[in-house]
Amino acid sequence: MRAELGRRSRRAMNEINVVPYIDVMLVLLIIFMVTAPMITPSVIDLPSMNNANVPTQTRPIEVTVRQVGNLLVKDMKTNQSQEVSLAQLAAEVRKLQGSEPERPVVISAEKSIQYQAVVDAMDALQNAGIQKVGLLVKPKGK
Template sequence: MISRRSTMRPMSDINVVPYIDVMLVLLVIFMITAPLMNSGQIDLPSVGKSLAPPVAPLEVIINKDSTLALNDRSEEGPERNVTREELIELLKQKQAQNADQPVVISADKNVRYEEVISIMDVLQQQKIKKVGLLAQTKGR
């Protein structure tokens, strides 16, 4: 009896044949049922008006000496020096063409805060809806 016990060692092999059989059966089932499934139909929402690309903003530039300039980014060309009255007239014309025309204010860092606020006040009086301030990121 002692000799018989020593010949019986624990088995350290894993029989993977049944697992392979199960996987092949599952593969056959999926291969048969996949073509029978309906592809889903997606109903996309519709919009009332077409999506237009964003309009390039008008840039109001306030220089160090508090002079004003206007740069229309949608048109190729240099900035145009303007007075406050000319700025108001040009903004009225642009807003008549496109009421959603955004305007950004670009001021030199040495310009007094009052000058920027007064230009923002002019823009608000002209009923310009989209106003932003242009800033430069710090260099590394």
């Protein structure tokens, strides 16, 4: 009986000591926090020209997306606007470009307009071969 009292039972330990893992992670975190500000992002050195041509200021054609399939095309030179459908958009823009095929086209829309309506207008213009298509935005803070 005495031999039984002095013996300890040898059971498998079912707990993992995570303190060393936490210590290692904290050391790695501190290393990354110290070295991250020291890393400089790569800078691209762009070529320069002495006699750069300043682009001529041409008034763009503005396409306003109101709803899906409801578009307003405005000639910024003459301030004339015309409501067109999505199918008529490319033909109307081509007509307004006339002898200036490089005349830019900008698309404007309210924030609440579905993104798909803007993409459809851009797709119709690109399919018609109109090269300079952009989005009209308002600068932040205004």
